[in-house]
Amino acid sequence: MRRLATLALGVSAALLVVVGPAAAQTVEVLRTDEPAAGVRHQVLRIRLGDGTVARGNLVRWQEDRSGVALRPVLARDTIAGVETTPSMSQRALRDGALIGVNGGYFLPRPTAAPNGPFVLDGQLRSGPAVGLSGSRLSTGRGTVGIRSDGGVRLDRLQPEMTLTLPTGSWAVDEVNRNPRCPASGSVTCPRGGEVLLYDDGFGAAAPLPAGSTVAVLEAARLPATGRLTTTMRSVEVRGGSSSVTVPPGRLLLVAHGPERGPSLAQVPVGSTVTVDVALRPAASPGSSWNDLAHAVPGAPLLLRGRVQQPALFSSAITREDREALGDAHRLRRQPRTAIGRTGSGELLLLTVDGRNSGWSVGVTLLELTEVFQRLGARDAVNLDGGGATTMTMHGAVINRPSEANRGSSNALMLHVPQRTWFLRDARSGGPANSTGTFAFSGDQVLACDVDGDGRDTPVTFADGRWVVSNQREGGGALTTFSYGFQPGDVPLCGDWNGNGRDGIGVQRGNRFLLRNSASAGSPHHDFRYGRASDVAVVGDWNGNGFDTIGVRRGDRYFLRNRLSGGPADHDFHYGRPSDGPVVGDWNGNGRSSLGVRRGDRYFIRNQLSGGPADLDFHYGRASDLPVSGDWNGDGRTSLGVVR
Known part of the structure; x- marks a missing residue:
């Protein structure tokens, strides 16, 4: 049920018109936002x-x-x-x-392999680029190449793969693809047969044409560029058409046809096998993209x-x-x-x-x-x-x-950098009891107990999109949904109906639209309270098991015990206008009260009134975003920061 720290999304509604000289076409930018730095x-x-x-x-x-x-x-x-x-x-x-x-x-099912050089983490997982008939394109297709430093190359790309055995060298025709032969329609089989490689991430049994020779190689993956040197662990000649599962952590080499199959069958177990791989760009076919971490064919x-x-x-x-x-x-x-x-x-x-x-x-x-x-x-x-x-x-x-x-x-x-949560179980300064990464720099953050287990977990909100984690460090099972999508909406959560689970809501000016569950849909509560410039706070002010709304105006708090407009049930001053509010049940008595953050210093009070702080301590950095929640289910709220 806990509370919120906000980070503005930075939405712009400016209109930019860019007109090109070649054709009657305009590109208008209707809206710009910055979801991450x-x-x-x-x-x-x-x-x-x-x-x-x-x-x-x-x-x-x-x-x-x-x-x-x-x-x-x-x-x-x-x-x-x-x-x-x-x-x-x-x-x-x-x-x-x-x-x-x-x-x-990608190719038609059942293969569904990417149609072209697909590289993941420096490993060639699929290739080459082929036409609808299955025949190879000599200069490949347009490909997105991604370097390890984040740089991007764009060109037509085709992998070139050469297998070398004691019995000779052949081109590798397919990686993680179904065989093209026996020929059908307009497909032309490679002269002498076909050579295929499969890794254990193929995700299906590798189909074998009749008379295939199957060898298991020691290596697990094929590099995107360079030479793989490995050892043949086994070799077997199959009779009729069949299929075979790729052994975990191994490469499967399949050869068939009048020359390739018999030649592979003659290679002794234990022999050295090499595969040389190059990624040839059409703009410079004699070179190779040797610095790719990933590639996606288009x-x-x-x-x-x-x-x-x-x-x-x-x-x-x-x-x-x-x-x-x-x-x-x-x-x-x-x-x-x-x-x-x-x-x-x-x-x-x-x-x-x-x-x-x-x-x-x-x-x-x-x-x-x-x-x-x-x-x-x-x-x-x-x-x-x-x-x-x-x-x-x-x-x-x-x-x-x-x-x-x-x-x-x-x-x-x-992928963009995520913020780190530092959560502390005690209401004091000291090291975090748990840390985790969750939330992007453009997100607003809060902590809520949406599953009713008594523990608050991280929640993010950005432009109407909510992401809820079921682990206090972030991550785990994530729930995503949309609710509240007007610029300026401020996310809230609380147990609006007393069922022990937090629902969600937004503050839109002085209007509150609240749902009893963490899900998309229409609001169960829709009312106005306070002023549009007020800062909303949420808590169980009277200990009846229901969370309700309050607002802060400068250093003055107006708290109401019902989800409706009307006069405040609690009206008092606390802290300074520049302080940031935090809310929680600090002493475990079932009632929420206020605290304020001033830089990295917290002043916590156990009563809904002005007066001296009951707790006064430093935690985190002044630039951190504060969050409050019951992280360990002990019935008492403590603090956290998001950095």
């Missing part, structure tokens, strides 16, 4: 050349911003998984992911060095120029997800809604590219779009996807 979110209205409108969400940050970095996530943490972007975002939220978007293209490359790329135009008739994309995808207006980079190192993560004529018509790839040019992008890559286009913040969807619950194989998450 150095990260801006903007709501866009894009007026297209024919007068129709598309709407988008743009997130921008400097790539050298300390602690701010993109990181991909796999659906269900497997290569073959499919999961919605909101679900992946809520999982990544625990690790500091503030923003999420759907990632790159398509197509939109801009390279501010030059529009061939895939944008109807004249792109060759398969390589189109990056194997069909005309419907390239030339028709669709929802889009994409990323760009300016010459100064600013990164632009963009979603554009579509397929909704009353809201947003979407954009063609050329129109999308022109938006990036107006935003100053030097390079840009398109990601998966259509029904998959989704952007989340705090794990909640903030755009209008054209399809609900559309699954993807991967997503991109923007």
